[in-house]
Amino acid sequence: MARRADHTRDELTKLVLAAAREIVVEEGFRGLTTRKLAARIGYSAGSIYNVFHNIDALIIEIDASLLDELFEAVTSEPLPGGVEPALKALARRYVVFVQNNQNLWNLLFEHRLPPGEVLPDWYYPKLERLLAIVEERLRPLFDDSDAAAVGRSVRLLWAGVHGIASLAGTGKLKIISSDGAMELIDDLIDNYVAGVRANNRI
């Protein structure tokens, strides 16, 4: 059989992506194989390669859509005023999103590109605009001239929250129960921001 006209190239792309997400949601990212994917959409494994260069490219696409959805989840409602409340609300939405999308989130953070491969250029802005939300709320704590310090804080908080959520999610370190993650994050924000206030006297 060849050249069915069941779907356009574009439809097929979306079909593959949707089926891949389903598999990851149901079975985790170890369950995502080309043959299972092909079976689910009623095409052959080879057809996937007509639409994606390889499985890594597929995964990157899923990751990208996840980041878009995180942005959506984090910005859909207005944030409360005040630095700490805003940051805590952001972190809470982040953690809730991660918990609601555990398997997909694991895909995003546990998947490693083969050595030498790099993420496509369009990928990074999706992250940057997430960082920008944090930066906006953090800026009042710093002197206008000290843009470097703000950038540092944003990245530090992002990495910190990621570290907590990651260790809580995998349980690998047995450090943090999933419930306790939010507690730790609140602690981090409370004390870090207090420290910044104290050290910057603003």
Added chain:
Amino acid sequence: MARRADHTRDELTKLVLAAAREIVVEEGFRGLTTRKLAARIGYSAGSIYNVFHNIDALIIEIDASLLDELFEAVTSEPLPGGVEPALKALARRYVVFVQNNQNLWNLLFEHRLPPGEVLPDWYYPKLERLLAIVEERLRPLFDDSDAAAVGRSVRLLWAGVHGIASLAGTGKLKIISSDGAMELIDDLIDNYVAGVRANNRI
């Protein structure tokens, strides 16, 4: 061929472990395969399964020895006095160790057990005694009665440093240059500890 007496069971175990570490150091943890491992020690792939239940068990063993070495690296010299200097020194030794053992460290934090499998009981104390070092230095910041708060801080700082080192190491988020990781960690310690001091007034 069968039943050579080249090595005792114990020697073979150590041979396998040593060869596995070499491979990971040289090629990253994706390079670690049973056949390559077998070839390097001059045995067949099947022999590895005489000594380790499977590859995951082997990796856990490598992880464990790495944690032991980290403990060694972190405690070999006395820490400076004062909370911030001690914590920063600890973090610095941690980061240096991670940088000096990048591929092995990636193995430790990127390897995931298959769903359902759990780490053996003897694994966790190796982590706990690392956390205990941090806790010892952090305790002066807290009221004696507030043991929960100290525990939170320890785990939070550990997860935060892990998050920073992890994102710096993988470059996946393009957030942090490897050089900048230490800067972020210092920032975290400086401001977090200042915040704890301010909030606890001790």
Added chain:
DNA sequence: GATTGTAATTGAACGATGTTCAATATATTT
């Protein structure tokens, strides 16, 4: 409408992977 060109789809194949296991050969015990 017939001919040509283009692009999609497949199934088989390739070289890997982790793991299992009967067969075998050596040590050890009786």
Added chain:
DNA sequence: AAATATATTGAACATCGTTCAATTACAATC
């Protein structure tokens, strides 16, 4: 010397991602 136990192997199994010649349907051209 015979019997038992154990270490070792190599082939086999079921996977995996990926490639590609062959096939077929559609689109463009005449």
